Amino acid sequence: MNKRQLIIKKHITEFFSSPKENKQDFLYEVVKHNRNRLRITLPSIFVLSALTSLYLYFALYVGDPNEYVLKIVEMHFFLLVPTLLMFIGLLFVSRSTTRNIKLESIIFKLYLIYCVFWTLFFSLLSQSYSDQITVFQFGIGFVAIIFFLDPLFSLILYGSATLTFVISIGYFQSSPSVVTSDILNSSYMFLIAWIASIILYKNFVSDYQLKRKVSDQVIELEDLNKKLEELSNRDSLTGIHNRRFFDKQVTDEWSLALQQNSILAIAILDIDGFKNFNDNYGHLEGDDVLKRVVGCIQENSKRPGDVCARFGGEEFVLLLPKTDISGALLVCEKIRSDVEKLKIPHLNSPTGYLTVSIGICALTPDSDENFLNFIKKADEALYEAKTLGKNRVVALKLRD
Incomplete structure (x- = not known):
């Protein structure tokens, strides 16, 4: 043919x-x-x-x-x-x-x-x-x-x-x-x-x-929009959610807790002496540290509804719905311990290794309360942890 x-x-x-x-x-x-x-x-x-x-x-x-x-x-x-x-x-x-x-x-x-x-x-x-x-x-x-x-x-x-x-x-x-x-x-x-x-x-x-x-x-466009939306909610370095996503989630969780009269916990984590770490070991090592710390946070916040996000710089935030102070303390103490066990060398750390400090706040929201004040109280608890010598977890309980 x-x-x-x-x-x-x-x-x-x-x-x-x-x-x-x-x-x-x-x-x-x-x-x-x-x-x-x-x-x-x-x-x-x-x-x-x-x-x-x-x-x-x-x-x-x-x-x-x-x-x-x-x-x-x-x-x-x-x-x-x-x-x-x-x-x-x-x-x-x-x-x-x-x-x-x-x-x-x-x-x-x-x-x-x-x-x-x-x-x-x-x-x-x-x-x-x-x-x-x-x-x-x-x-x-x-x-x-x-x-x-x-x-x-x-x-x-x-x-x-x-x-x-x-x-x-x-x-x-x-x-x-x-x-x-x-x-x-x-x-x-x-x-x-x-x-x-x-x-x-x-x-x-x-x-x-x-x-x-x-x-x-x-x-195809819907899938692409979903991917773009997901990317816009992610921190490009660590892969976890960013501040933009967290702000939306904390608003939603606050409203839900208010409706259900349930307790809500928030934890703010800061890497101790991270600026000095970057100065001594370089920014590439600093980026690697951020990723490893994120791994410890994610490993201990796997429940449906748990949200971990990069809050800015070396700070991370963890939102724990329906979790009281004792539960939040257990989670955060485990995170602090896991980071310490990484044994990442840090010359300016009292322990000789990289550590983190964590501030916690837990409350049952009411109509007179503002979630921004909720975050502020967790930040105050973090400041107290830093003041007391770092490498520790400090909890602030406003009310049941």
Whole structure:
């Protein structure tokens, strides 16, 4: 197979194929739209066919029994029954269901095949009394402009029906000129219907792909915004939350504690002599120390709701919802001890190693209290810890 043949084969394959990406979702969209159109067309078909049958039977057949009229009534009966069953079936199908979507697609196509061939046989049986094939032409045209059918299925549907008509018309119509005319008319209708069906389907595919692209872009933008929001709330060096995030969280937790009448604890941690550490060991070592201290804080604040953040410089803050003074003391003493156990050398420290001081405040908020004063009290406790010699935890309990 040469290059030109491969290109032709590729274009033919693409022409007859549906979108390769999101096949299940695309099939669902096609079935959903066809289902919605069936909900409108089925009652119309049923009512029109029923009224026609009643008129033919009572207005024509009862007064003057005629075999042709009876056959027409019987033909309408064979359209009414499957149409009614199809409509009843649709009543039990949810508008948003995705289960058995392939089965629903198959049943839908079988119904269309039945309807198109019904119009075919109706027109053939009418040839003994009329040379018109309007019903057959209308059937193909109606299906072509109403429903979304892929090019291959529509080609098979209209092509097989038209071929059957061309082969059979000579057995039902004795006039050669009428046969020739009907064959030409049905062939023209086949081409028109297939082209119309292709245009309708390709437009649907384009709309679907555009909507899918827009939807994917919206999701991508939402994910990007979430990532940007997360980054804006994180300290770039240590990876924990920053002051901006903490200010929002402490406001929310304060309001929640006020509503629930629950206790709230806050701890402010400061690395002792950090400026001297940077002067003696360099800023790169200082950055490493910040990360290691953060590791100790995170290791001891893993409960849902616990918030640790960088407060600024070498200061960190820890928010502990529903935690009293004794609980906060246990957590902070463990943090202080873990930092000391790191044994990070510090020439200007009384212990010879890097240490931290922590101030704690705990209270049950009331409407007269301000969370800024709450933070201020924790800062005062930290100052006291520094004054008492550093490397310690000082707690300030305002009230239960």
